[in-house]
Amino acid sequence: MSKVASLLKKWSETSLVLRILGGLVIGAVLGLLAPSWQGIGILGTIFVSALKAIAPVLVAVLVAASIAKAHGGLGPRFRTVILLYLVSTLTAALTAVVGSTLFPIKLQLRDLAQGSAPSALTDVFTNLLNNMVTNPLASISTANYIGILFWAILIGLGLKLAASPGTIKVVSDLADVITLLVKWIIQFAPFGILGLVFSAVAESGLEVFTVYGKLVLLLVGCMLFNTLIFNPLLSYLAMHRNPYPLLWQCLKESGLQAFFTRSSAANIPINMALCKKIGLDEDFYSVSIPLGATINMDGAAVTITVMTMAVAHTVGVEVGFFTAILLSIIATLGACGASGVAGGSLLLIPMACSFLGIGNDVAMQAVAVGFIIGVIQDSVETALNSSGDVFFAATAEYCDRRRKKY
Numbered sequence: 001m002s003k004v005a006s007l008l009k010k011w012s013e014t015s016l017v018l019r020i021l022g023g024l025v026i027g028a029v030l031g032l033l034a035p036s037w038q039g040i041g042i043l044g045t046i047f048v049s050a051l052k053a054i055a056p057v058l059v060a061v062l063v064a065a066s067i068a069k070a071h072g073g074l075g076p077r078f079r080t081v082i083l084l085y086l087v088s089t090l091t092a093a094l095t096a097v098v099g100s101t102l103f104p105i106k107l108q109l110r111d112l113a114q115g116s117a118p119s120a121l122t123d124v125f126t127n128l129l130n131n132m133v134t135n136p137l138a139s140i141s142t143a144n145y146i147g148i149l150f151w152a153i154l155i156g157l158g159l160k161l162a163a164s165p166g167t168i169k170v171v172s173d174l175a176d177v178i179t180l181l182v183k184w185i186i187q188f189a190p191f192g193i194l195g196l197v198f199s200a201v202a203e204s205g206l207e208v209f210t211v212y213g214k215l216v217l218l219l220v221g222c223m224l225f226n227t228l229i230f231n232p233l234l235s236y237l238a239m240h241r242n243p244y245p246l247l248w249q250c251l252k253e254s255g256l257q258a259f260f261t262r263s264s265a266a267n268i269p270i271n272m273a274l275c276k277k278i279g280l281d282e283d284f285y286s287v288s289i290p291l292g293a294t295i296n297m298d299g300a301a302v303t304i305t306v307m308t309m310a311v312a313h314t315v316g317v318e319v320g321f322f323t324a325i326l327l328s329i330i331a332t333l334g335a336c337g338a339s340g341v342a343g344g345s346l347l348l349i350p351m352a353c354s355f356l357g358i359g360n361d362v363a364m365q366a367v368a369v370g371f372i373i374g375v376i377q378d379s380v381e382t383a384l385n386s387s388g389d390v391f392f393a394a395t396a397e398y399c400d401r402r403r404k405k406y
Helices: 002-013 016-033 038-069 076-102 121-132 136-141 145-162 165-187 189-239 244-261 268-277 282-295 298-315 321-336 344-355 360-372 374-405
Strands: none
Touching (some): 038 136, 038 189, 038 344, 038 360, 076 282, 076 374, 121 145, 136 145, 145 165, 165 189, 298 344, 321 344, 344 360, 344 374
16 A cells, blocks of 8 residues: 555656656557557546536636635735736737637547537627526536636625625635645546547547647747737836846746746745845735736636637637637636636636637537647746736836836
8 A cells, every 4th residue: 555655646746747748658659559449548538527527616616716805905006017917918818819810720629510600799799698697506517607707706706795704715715625626637637648649649640749739839929929029018118118137037037937837826936036036015026926826817818719719710610800809808807717727727718619609518629639738838828927927016016116206
């Protein structure tokens, strides 16, 4: 029994990235050498089914708990940093829409007949409103993410206004429990990836990685474009000084660490230490950094939007200008509720897909694809998200100092 415990401990201590890479390689090799061993593919099916089961509950509890715990009485610096976080996330989603339109990607998915396109913008609004007011328990059981978000926000506001601190703590503890369950499921990601890659290679051969390679380039390209162009522009408009020295420092001292931890929440202590190093007000960054780990989700917005657009291109859903704007807003709101664990943004892809009338079963296949490329995508996403927390916190404080000076 001690040997089993020792093996489990070594397994959990080994880098998840290395384990997923191992599963990817083994799955590809088995898919090429033994494509008839179809039983291996069941590992991927079980992994995706587990994600489908926990994702709606995760979104509902995390969003409600986040709103219930939100602080009030924000001063000018807090208003500035919240605005920067949200505008940056929205521009990231818009960048992803433009990138996906210029370089459309199609995925290899099954049961595509389940995807249906809204015939007009009025149909989009009608579907959106109907989904919003669906019974909250029914929304969770049917993975109706629009309804889940709507009711979670209302419940969070209700808890904030009427509940006792003890009740809010119970909800917060429940959110921690659900997050822990997700972490446990993610521990089995290497086996799920093995099964998924095996099935993909056995059915399509190695050319399947050509699609994934293009998808990774599009995701990372959109993230880097937003981080290196739009975010510095926002920072310059706020503090009227060259933002790039600050950006490089944040990428080097925060982004590099987050690349390997793949968790914005896990990188909070590192970001706070960096804020102290560059001389920010502790009363400010002790709140703005954890807040940023929740709502500053540029990379998550890019992931949600690019993957949703890829599914739309695959099933033949036309995404017009106004629909794209609404999709960007939905992706922004969804990204702000993304889990702080590795792969958290992937679980919100079905929410964005449901906005376009794409079925949950098809959308969850895109989530599975996201885990295959997550070794790169999630590491880059977290690095840019977490470094942006410090970047915009510093920008907001420098902006406030400048305002007081003049």
